[in-house]
Amino acid sequence: MLFYCESYVRDTLLILDVKDIDELSKWWGIMEFQNWNSSDKRSLIEIKDIKCPPYHGPREGYWYKLNRNFWEDFEFDFEKYSFEQKNKSLIFRVSATYKPKEECNFYSYKVANIDEK
Amino acid sequence: MKNNYFNIEANSELELNIIKVGHGNWNEIRSGKTRIFYDTGADKRWRQLSIRDLIDTMDIRNDHDIHIVISHWDVDHYHALLEFESKHFKRIKSIIAPSNPPKTNTCTNVIQLLKLNNVHLEFIKPVSVSNGPLKEIKLGLYRFDNIIDVYRATNTKNRNQGGIVLLVKGKNCDALLTGDHHYSKLYKYILNGYSNNDKPLIFITPHHGGYAGKWDINNWKQLNIREVAISYCQSNPYNHPTRDNLSKLITLNNGNVSCTTRRTLNYLL
Numbered sequence: 001m002l003f004y005c006e007s008y009v010r011d012t013l014l015i016l017d018v019k020d021i022d023e024l025s026k027w028w029g030i031m032e033f034q035n036w037n038s039s040d041k042r043s044l045i046e047i048k049d050i051k052c053p054p055y056h057g058p059r060e061g062y063w064y065k066l067n068r069n070f071w072e073d074f075e076f077d078f079e080k081y082s083f084e085q086k087n088k089s090l091i092f093r094v095s096a097t098y099k100p101k102e103e104c105n106f107y108s109y110k111v112a113n114i115d116e117k
Numbered sequence: 118m119k120n121n122y123f124n125i126e127a128n129s130e131l132e133l134n135i136i137k138v139g140h141g142n143w144n145e146i147r148s149g150k151t152r153i154f155y156d157t158g159a160d161k162r163w164r165q166l167s168i169r170d171l172i173d174t175m176d177i178r179n180d181h182d183i184h185i186v187i188s189h190w191d192v193d194h195y196h197a198l199l200e201f202e203s204k205h206f207k208r209i210k211s212i213i214a215p216s217n218p219p220k221t222n223t224c225t226n227v228i229q230l231l232k233l234n235n236v237h238l239e240f241i242k243p244v245s246v247s248n249g250p251l252k253e254i255k256l257g258l259y260r261f262d263n264i265i266d267v268y269r270a271t272n273t274k275n276r277n278q279g280g281i282v283l284l285v286k287g288k289n290c291d292a293l294l295t296g297d298h299h300y301s302k303l304y305k306y307i308l309n310g311y312s313n314n315d316k317p318l319i320f321i322t323p324h325h326g327g328y329a330g331k332w333d334i335n336n337w338k339q340l341n342i343r344e345v346a347i348s349y350c351q352s353n354p355y356n357h358p359t360r361d362n363l364s365k366l367i368t369l370n371n372g373n374v375s376c377t378t379r380r381t382l383n384y385l386l
Contacts, residue, residue: 004221006192007161013354015161015192017221024222043222044161044192060191061219061276087166090199091192091223113274114220 001027002111003066005058006044014047014058019114024093030068033076033094035083042081042093047074050098056107064109073100121262123184125151131264131287135321135375135382138171139163140350140357141193144294144321145175146265146285146386152177153184153265155283155294157201158194160350168200177205186267187214188296189280190224198227206234215269215280216240241281243272246306254278256298256306268307270298277324282307287386290343291316295323299330300337308340317343319384322366325349326358326376334365342369344384347376 001023007015018024024043028036050057058064077095081088098104120127125148136143139160146153159168177183183205187195212231218224218240231238244257259269259281266284273279277297284307285292295303300323308318318340323329326347345366349357358366366374375382 004219006221006223009354009356017219017223019220020222020225041222041226061274087164089162089164090168091161091196 001030001066002114003045003064005060005062005064007060008058010054010057011049011051014050016045016047016058016064018043031071031076033078035078037082037084040093042089042091044089044092046081046092046095048095048097050106051101051103052106053103056103056105058106059110061113063111063114064106065111066109070109071096073098075099121264122260123148123151123153123264124182125264127263128288130289131285131386133285133287133292133319133384133386135346135348135377135384136171136175137377137379137381138197138348139167140325140353140355141196142188142296142325142348143171143197144348146283146292150178150181151184152181153186155186156188156194156296157185157197158192159196160353161193161196163196165200168197171197172200172202172205177208179204179208181208182210183208184210185212186281186283187212188282188294189215189276190218191276191297192223194296195227198230201230201234203234206231206236209236211239212236213239213241213267213281216242217279219276241267241269243279244269246271249305254299254302256282256302270302277329278302284311285386287316289316290319290384290386292319292321292384292386294321297324297329299323300332301330304332304336309336311340315341317341319344319346319386322347322358322362324357325353325355326362326366327355328359329362332365334369337369345370345374346382347374349376349378351378
């Protein structure tokens with residue numbers, strides 16, 4: 001699965017996006033999350049506390065291939081964005097927190113920039 | 118004499134509004150019912166009701182002509198478009214944005230929303246600039262008239278530096294609307310040698326005062342800068358503005374730096 005780095009602040013916040021809603025639906029299935037809402041068009045994934053070594057973190061505007069194993073150490077929060085809300089975010093779909101103390105070498109997941117094609 | 122793209126009377130007084138949108142960007146150039154939005158962004162953390170309130174505050178009426186320039190494809194620069202209603206889309210006379218938007222779902226949502234509402238989004242391709250080092254990202258004139266010069270970056274993979282910059286020429290004062298472009302490029306390709314008959318300049322800082330390349334304050338001190346404005350929210354996770362930039366900006370304008378943390382900033386150009 002490919003993910004796009006919309007925004008990154010070291011040790012604080014990473015915001016990922018996907019190519020389209022079908023991709024997000026696929027990921028939702030792979031992750032075995034419940035309550036997929038096919039009419040919901042939002043796709044941003046908020047990731048808190050992700051720690052990456054200097055110069056090996058995600059870069060805004062780049063794409064990364066993150067498989068099922070990558071997500072093992074994340075805790076997901078569906079209450080914040082995922083469910084129907086009166087005052088919902090227009091862009092965020094799910095929130096996650098990176099739990100390990102070890103740093104994550106995000107650079108190793110980088111793929112060729114699909115936006116150039 | 119109008120003679121400009123937006124059909125604004127030359128030498129008319131223009132309003133410049135730097136809208137309070139949290140940590141995002143939405144600037145407006147206004148001349149009566151003609152309104153040019155440079156970005157329509159809002160803080161990524163803002164939810165639907167805040168965005169709706171923001172759009173209500175903008176008071177887009179049935180007889181207004183709206184022109185939109187999306188500086189670049191960061192969500193906080195186009196977020197509010199997702200909450201525009203049909204009545205707002207109907208007032209959009211033109212909308213331009215850099216070509217090669219990221220192939221992301223959020224970006225596609227906005228592009229499709231415009232299409233659904235019969236708004237033609239014109240993608241502006243990178244310009245070519247012959248002077249300067251070959252590999253350098255440059256800014257070149259895409260379009261100019263007696264009110265607004267539109268600058269576009271040369272071809273680059275860099276999203277922040279691959280955008281559109283506006284130089285607005287008012288009756289008494291000019292303004293530079295910068296998106297997330299780097300200081301050094303803004304100076305080198307727009308402000309260096311810029312002559313405005315001694316009119317002062319209002320400078321809206323790039324990237325919410327955050328990192329926008331290294332820059333030499335001595336070049337900027339030569340300019341007649343009247344106001345420096347930063348569009349940002351105090352409690353942002355990015356720690357914008359950077360300490361270094363803020364200290365330079367304060368020096369540049371004798372301690373006078375305005376920001377949108379508490380209110381929208383209004384100027385007359």
